[in-house]
Amino acid sequence: MSVYDEKPWVALYGDKPATIAPEYVSALDMFRAGLLADPDGEAIRYFDGVVSRRELEEQSDALASGLLAEGFVAGDRLAVYLQNVPQFVVAMLAAWKAGGMLVSINPMSRERELHYLLDDSGASVLLSLEGLYDGVARHVVPDSPVRLVLTTSELEYQTEADPRLFGDTTRIRHEGTTDLTEFIERHRGQVPPPVTLTAQDTAFLTYTSGTTGQPKGAMNTHGNVVFTAMIYRDGARFAPGGSVMAVAPLFHITGLIGHIAISMLAPMPLVLAYRFEAGVVLDALERHRPTCTIGAITALNALLDHPDFTADHFSSFDSVYSGGAAISPAAERRFREATGHQVHNAYGLTETTSPMTLTPFGAESPVDPASGALSVGAPAQSTTVRIIDDDGSDVSLGEIGEIVAEGPQVVAGYWRKPEETAASIPGGALRSGDVGFMNEDGWVFIVDRKKDMINASGYKVWPREVEDVLAEHPAVREAAVVGVPDEKRGETVKAFVSLREGQHVEPDDLIAHCRERMSAYKYPRHLEIIEDLPKTVTGKILRRQLRG
Known part of the structure; x- marks a missing residue:
């Protein structure tokens, strides 16, 4: 028996169960449970705009009905080329209601990058911000699989138009595109036929890079999404009754799970601020008084460094997590001194649908005395993390090797890439490509990346x-x-x-x-x-x- 089979980290969870059972089959079920519990509750806050769960249901119903009328079928892909705007969530729900999946595209992608993502995913529908369509997508779409282009504006759902973000923004209508709001209104009141989604169905494709450098579409299933949303709720205490601030971009796995999915599961309002601009985010914290968030430490540091920052900006928070990049003990200490809150560590990849390890809420991440590194947490509930050598054999606790994760959050594979799937996820165990070790108490430390990433x-x-x-x-x-x-x-x-x-x-x-x-x-x-x-x-x- 391997030492990892004994799960030395289980004791870190105290009276919490070491395993958790999914409460829903699909991510759409999570949303519908929240809708049933509180239909008029706030689903999204976007500057001075608010979208209720009922309105989100009606808009996504209309969009799904319109997509089906345009020939969208089960298994089709809807690509979103958006910033952190409410339309992202509307499109996600609509894609699921139409039996399809979402393709999340980085809004910083340029022409050659966008061309690859659309071609590889085979997306038949593209929803794009008008400005991104004008500057990039209109040069790409004619040579892509996209049959329907919907465009929208960041000015929708709000009336303020903060000049720091929207000062020179104008509406642009391009030939061959359809305005999203008009499309939704055209199908307002229509309800798509019932759809049955299983835990094995793909919820969205999130693109990552592999050993060849060619982006690969990780197939994050509905089961993956439900499980990791529960990890945020139960392990990180993103609790019902609060609200979650979207610090990370929604296209990223952190935003998809640590912002959107948890807001559906809790349920709780999702606070959006278009894109990360420290002064704008601070204003959102002051206005909306969110209770939880997760973001890269670089973003959290930017908030602390802004001249308008005060400790009061974080006075409403119960839980703050950092993900996406390891943080140093000095950074954790600085955040605590500035805000009065501990920033907890979490670690995961696109292929683990966000966290594979996290610091259980309220626990203190240890510092490795030899390297000075701060632990990235312990394996999440229902998750096994192993450290292996180059031959694939488990190394002893304290020894350095490649980090491998097994659990309900590991993706089914890479989109249309069976060889890459077999190499990186053999038998369902993800080989992370990151090098680290686990101490005798089950805390995981990252030493370096195995590749040159x-x-x-x-x-x-x-x-x-x-x-x-x-x-x-x-x-x-x-x-x-x-x-x-x-x-x-x-x-x-x-x-x-x-x-x-x-x-x-x-x-x-x-x-x-x-x-x-x-x-x-x-x-x-x-x-x-x-x-x-x-x-x-x-x-x-x-x-x-x-x-x-």
Whole structure:
């Protein structure tokens, strides 16, 4: 028997059960239970706008009915290219009611990224903000599987239009697109036929990067979503009667589960503020007085660093968690001193549908005396975490190896990629690619990433993708990209470039070249031009030498 089969972490949960049984079959069941319990209760708060559960039900019914009338069938994909706006939740529910799944797309995605995601997912419907459609999607849609384009505006559902976010925003109507509000009104009052969703059905596709750097669509099932929402409620104490502040982007697995899914399960209002801007979020905290949230430590630090911040902004909170990137003991201490609240740690991946480990609410994450690292928590209830060596064998407690997770939150696989699924999730156990260890009490510590993935403010960046973009510049001969420590982002992207003979270009010009072609979190913040990149005798670039 392996030491991990004895589950040394179970004692950390005190009087809480070590296992939990799902209360609902599908994520749609969670929403409907909340609707039945309190139909006129607030589902979403968006600046000065409020959407009740009844209104959310009617709008998603209308959208689902319209999608079905346009030929949407069970198993189809609805892609959303949105910021944190109410329309995201409406679309999610509508996709499920129509028997389909949601494809969440990063609103920072540029043309080549969006083209890949639409093509790989086979999305037949795209819901996009008007500005994103105008700047990006209209160049991509004609060569994509998309048959219906719905556009919407961040100005909907509110009347304030904060100039810090919406100062120059104008409405744009493009030929070949349909306004979402008009589409919903056209089908208002219609109810889609009953749909039966099982725990094995895919709720949404969330794209991550694998060992080749090519994005893969993780198939997060309804069973995954229900289970991890319960972990937030029972393990992190995102409790009914409060409200959850959406600090993380909704397209990210943290936002999908730690914001939307838990708001449906609790149920509780979901507070949205379009996108993260520290001053705007502080205003939302003051107005809506939320009780819980989870976000990257970089976002929480930005709130503390804002000149308007006071401890009162967090006076309404009961539970604060950090996910997406490991935090240091100093960062945890600073947050507690500034707000009076402990920031609890959680750790997970897209493939674990958010948390695989978390610090049980009220517990103190230990610090590893050897490395000074703060634990990322203990395995969640009903979850087994193992540490394995390169041969796949369990290592002893305290020894370093790859972190592997098994439990109800692990995804069914990658969309249409059986070989990648078999390699990364053999037998349903996720090989995380992260290196760490577990102590004798069951606390998990992350030491490093097994691969060269860069984690910038909680976003994962694959070096080869940046290198490929740099290689598109006519002056570049070779490029190598590594992650380097960064005080604000945790880790940031640095590029090393050698130039073609006779060519000259400034580092800032190459950074601008990447910025124009990539999401904001991916482009290099630092770039050095060197004569030759270090290589092995076989010509492989030695990134480890460039890290220093």
